[in-house]
Amino acid sequence: MKVLIVDDEKHVRSTIRLLTDWSALDIETVLEAEDGLEAIEIMEREQPQLVITDMMMPLMTGIGLMEWMDSHAVTCKKIVISGHNDFELMRHTVKYGATDYLLKPIVAKQLHDAIQKAVDSWKEAHQERVRHQYQSREVIELKSIYRDKLLSNVIMEPVGYRNELQLLIKEFPQLASVHSCMVAVINLQDVQRDLQEKYASNMGLLIFSLLNICNEFLHKAQMGIAFRNLNSNHEIVILAWEQLVKAEAVLERIQHGIARVLKASFDIGISSELAFPDNLQEAYNQARQALGQRNLLDTSTRKHSYQVGVVLRIGSLRFGDYEEAISLAMKSGRPEQLQAVIQKWFDGMDKLDKISMDQLDLWLDAYKVLKARWMEEFYEGAEPDQLLPTEDTDFIIPMDHNGQFSSALFQQEFTNHLTELMRLFLSKKVQSGHTMNEIAKYIELNYYRNITLQDISTKFHLNREYISRKFKLELKENVIDYLNRIRIEKSKVLLLNPQIKIVDVAGKVGYQDEKYFSRVFKKLEGQTPKDFRVQMNRESPLSM
Structure with missing residues (x-):
């Protein structure tokens, strides 16, 4: 915050400076003026939030200064410090909204309290102004969105949106006597490269700028309105309803305005003149068709009028x-x-x-x-x-x-x-092969757990059918067979020790059912776990 001390006596200004802890009051800049005229010059340049002024000064008194502030610095707070305990001076102080009237000699605490009161008052008023500005901006934005919604609905189905049409006529009374209209369309997907890059993260700002330019020229010509088509993310629609013979000339001025302000060019599709409101949708479709069927290889014009009977011919290149x-x-x-x-x-x-x-x-x-x-x-x-x-x-x-x-x-x-x-697809393909190897490694390290295909699916974020199919394709063996083979290989090592019961061997390699373990073992090894143990102990007897 900034404060301006106005007094024709330097020692009074110095006293006010020395008696106040400005930083504690959130005041960063303290300015001085000898009289009201000098104060006005400083205020116009520095825009202080608080003025502490004397009343009796040469050239311009404190009353004159406060009168000027009442019309030129209405948000600035005022404190009067005077050597005169005069009713008339106090009356003017109240009249011009000063927060305090202090008498000289200055008392430090009174001065501090008065400044604190003025600072708090300014902050509270400032917050209220900000809140009001925000609400006003919201109202304007909501009104704009509401208007765009009405217009977007009406151009899509004017007959089906009779209620919206009546609301639109209420918004634009001149429409009540309109019998014909034209529609023009600008597609923002056709925006040039440098503009794409500039507004990539804020397309709303580009649309706002374009609408302002379009409506400025339409308002001057008193012939229509431009709005954002909320049924399409990339369209600005111009609805013209007055002086249609001048429509193309106004659209050309709009293009020049866009080129001057945004340093950009846009193609515009233009409908023929049709009845309003019954053929409004047809006019909109004509404008879109004119824009969509323009020859991109012909750069001689950026305005494209609808041509009756012209049908899109799809070339032989497919x-x-x-x-x-x-x-x-x-x-x-x-x-x-x-x-x-x-x-x-x-x-x-x-x-x-x-x-x-x-x-x-x-x-x-x-x-x-x-x-x-x-x-x-x-x-x-x-x-x-x-x-x-x-x-x-x-x-x-x-x-x-x-x-x-x-x-x-x-x-x-x-x-x-x-x-x-x-490159992305191929990296995914390589990643897929790596993933199957990671699944195989996971099985090798966790074979003794109760692993299910769903557990693997959850861990690797892949669905079960894909894992089953891809695993067999990559490792030439399905997941269950791979898991069983690992378990059986591990169990063969444990079976070499006759001190470990077969039921315990089954449990240590992940089988909760000894009989199921024996069936799987026999299927893979051609003999039961018991026969395998007998054979291995016979060939390599364990010392007891």
């Missing part, structure tokens, strides 16, 4: 034709083989004279299905917390620094993406 070759390359573990296959697909892409965003989405959807099959294969048997997070393996179509589609950049990033995915 990602599915390359799926098998890409899968084989992924399994080979050879980056050069993977790059060669991807190159063939992009060679075909380079021959196309038109690539739309919808076409890219179809290719990407086909890739997602293929990737899902890879995940099932490479991560077969893994528990949910062992799976690779989906967001770590997602691929988003990259845009260059101008927000334009680049086939070369697409190829580079898709190749890097698949190469990294191949």
Whole structure:
């Protein structure tokens, strides 16, 4: 906190300084002024939270200073210190909201208590201001979300949301007389690379900035509103309902405004003029279609109007034709083989004279299905917390620094993406082999315990069916047979000692049932434990 001492007598200012323990009162800076005019200059520059002022001073009195503060420094607290026990001066002190009126000579305790009271009052008022600002901001944000929700619902089904439409008309009374509208759509997934990087951790800030720019121009033109489509994470929708002949000109100004403020460019899909509200959903769909079917190879314009009768033509280049070759390359573990296959697909892409965003989405959807099959294969048997997070393996179509589609950049990033995915899958495959060896080691060390397949599943976070299948594939023997073989080998050593009963031998190697132990032993060794003991003692009699 800062405090300003105003008095035309230097020794009074010094006395106030010396009598007060400023640090104990959370005051870091103490300023001084000789009169009211100098005090105003300092206050405008330093913004103190407390002013301790004399009343009778040259140039500007304490009353004049407090009158100025009443309109220019309303949050600043005031304490009056005066040599005059005058009712009129006290009345002005009360009028301008000073917290105390102290008489000279100054008493240290009175001064300390007065300053403490003023500091506490300022802190309490400050907390209240912060709380009020926070609540006001929350109200604004909630109102914005509410408005976006209304608009998002209405564009999806205007007839089904008649109640919402009435609430919207209440919010925007001019809609009551509107009979036609246009819709424009901006898709934030098309954002250019540097903007992606800048707002990667705070996409909400980018949306807020874009909405402010859009609504500034729409408000000036008195022709509509921009809002975030809450039914889609990546869309800003512009609803225009007045002076539609000027709509494209306003949209162009919006694009220039975005370029000036954000140093970025966005494509905008624009509907035709349709009836409001009955055809609002159709207008929205038209705008999305215009944006989705734009030719990404044509960079001459960033505004794309809906064209009646134009139907999306899917080219002959299909990602599915390359799926098998890409899968084989992924399994080979050879980056050069993977790059060669991807190159063939992009060679075909380079021959196309038109690539739309919808076409890219179809290719990407086909890739997602293929990737899902890879995940099932490479991560077969893994528990949910062992799976690779989906967001770590997602691929988003990259845009260059101008927000334009680049086939070369697409190829580079898709190749890097698949190469990294191949590395992750292969490391998982190696890890799987290591895991089976770890399970075998675990069995060897714990053969004498009552080990079940469920125990192993829990310890290694793998499901039982996967362990059974993979263990046999890797070690050429199922888990139960492996466990029995280890136990029987250990029991053969114990059977060499005739002092250990067969029932105790069974218990020491993990069998609770002697008869079951004998059956397993005979199955693996061709004779019972008793016959084995007799044979071994005959061949190598133990000295008694």
